[in-house]
Amino acid sequence: HRRSHGLPGTSLAWGSWERTSGMTAHLTRADHDRMARAGLRPLTDEQGLEFFDGALAVDLGQVVTATFDLPAIGRSGAVPVLLRGLVRAPRRTAVGADSGGAEPWTERIAALAPDARERSVLASVIEQVAQVLGHPDPGAIEPDQAFKSLGFDSLTAVEFRNRLSAMTGLQLPATLVFDYPAAGAVTRYLLDQVSPAPAAAGPDDDPDERELRRVLERVPVARFREAGVLEALLKLAGPDPARTPDAAEPDEDGLIDAMDAEALIRHVMDGTGA
Template identity: 35%
Template sequence: MSETDAESFSSVTAAKATGAAILHELLLDHETLEHFILFSSGAGAWGSGNQCAYSAANAYLDALATHRQTHGLPGASIAWGPWAGKGMSAGDAAHGYLEKRGILPMEPRMALAAFHRARAQRPNSNLIIADIDWERFVPAFTARRHSPLIEDIPEVRQAAQELEAAASTAKTTTAQPIATSLRERLARLTSSKQNQVLLGLIRTGICTVLGLRNPEGIEDQRAFRDLGFDSLTSAQFSKELAKETGLPLPPSLVFDYPTPQECAAHLRTQLVDLDDEEDAALSNALPQVAHRRTVEDEPIAIIGMACRFPGGVRSADDLWELLASGKDAIGVFPTDRGWDLDTLYDPDPDHPGTCYTRNGGFLYGAGHFDAEFFGISPREALAMDPQQRLLLETAWETIEHAGINPHTLHGTPTGVFAGINAQDHAAHIRQSRDVETIEGYALTGSSGSVASGRVAYTLGLEGPAVSV
């Protein structure tokens, strides 16, 4: 999770990973060693959104056991599910959280019996010992995609078949009258009213699943992911919405249609018989791109502009004012870059590692980037080339300057073409005092090819994205 800082992550992972690594190194030359057993956790196998460091540490144990096995050394990793009684996940809240996801607490005697049986049958293997309710676990774990981890387990295949059969039954029996009733209600309404009714159903479903209290406070264009949805809650939401609409909805609904507005539009296509006129009405109910006239003899037209230049220039108007007034855009070195200004200047131009001037052309606000506005974590923003940050800001301002709401371009075939200067930001990242915190974002933060794609991703553009 982005809220876990490097210090906390290191502290949590060290408890397991560091100790295991030390034991591995100390016992490498012990030829008489018969067993090397690591106690891992199911969190490393199926993940845990609230315990990212703990999950990573246990995944490391699994990988270390595999490493030993491939080098002919004894090694096994047992990934445990939660234990009943006074285990690590003891407590009503922890057990309730896991049980909702189909991961049940194990009785200690049964767990130990399973351990001894597994060790006797497969002494050098990576195993998971857990009590799983597959009917609950499968829909949540496979909401986004099929999972090779579990798809060959007979109980999983059976649970999947039962879910498919239940969905088919619901579609042909109880679901149909509900859908018919809702269709009749929607048929008497205008397109905008239809959209409001469906959005109301969606907001209510969101509140039911996430435990929220104010349906009206949920924004139509806010992504389900930002509201707090995960695989389990997405499956629950689809089931809740299926009961209200009578439609057979997939567990991946919130990933296929990532905002309430897009979800409502999809439901309307399933519930309303759209002719050409109604199809146009649906388009009007969805975010629209401002109409732009195409002129054959004008293949390229500049309709919006934004810029950043030295001299405090933050807009096209500022640039014109600077040029018209003849002001000097050169200024002193900025004080917010972490530079040692006392040793940076030397009047001798041949002195190594210094500048023989105290002035230059600088963008003084280059470090003032609103990462949260663009949905970027603080650590990722720290690793981003300033060119990428400035490109995001100016792209947004360009669209606004053209009189277009940037949100309305989402899902449109709009292209991004960006000219990028030579890249040396990767070297700066390696020299940064925060390198351990941000190195996971170093590749995307310093790659020029990412710049145009980052703009397209942030704005939801589906046209070409090219960096030159």
């Protein structure tokens, strides 16, 4: 506001301070650890004074006075937009963080037996939960224990999702923790991404039926009509006559009506009905 009127004015956006104050007294060790993993270093009193003097020496309306651990930001897997000019984000791949770049995480997990696959993914998910919460014992975290009861907040949820994305190489939804609110639920979601459930078998999965349909598509309708089998084919395409109470029995001369679909097609292709 002052600068818009031609007056001097500088707004300072301070980072986290090392010294405990009224604004930071509520932060826990887990909060400080999370900020450190995100690349935000606490300011000492000496650094704060140095940054204050430096901000006054530049003619800018807004100055960020904070210290950053740029390598840590790069490792976090999600570089903030404002810092992308300072940090080159690692190239996103489907290689898990713990694989050493040897093999994509999805392939390693998919290659395991179903039981081992679930155990491995669940252990990795719980390990990430423990990391973001600063929990000393991952084994104490139950698969069905709600994230909210464990102490998750919005910042923890974002970090957890980003860490899983970096580990798996998968594009995970921003609402992951809210859609899947426990380690077990997240595990099942990840397993679905690795090995989606096979589609239910349909009629087209029968090779004989596929071949029959291909033959039918190649024969002009006129040939069915000329061979006298069109009506019989249409009947076959309708309700099953055997299940119709008032279905009439074929007479002795109704040989065509008694043929199945394969016999009818052979009848047409051989020209025996011409």
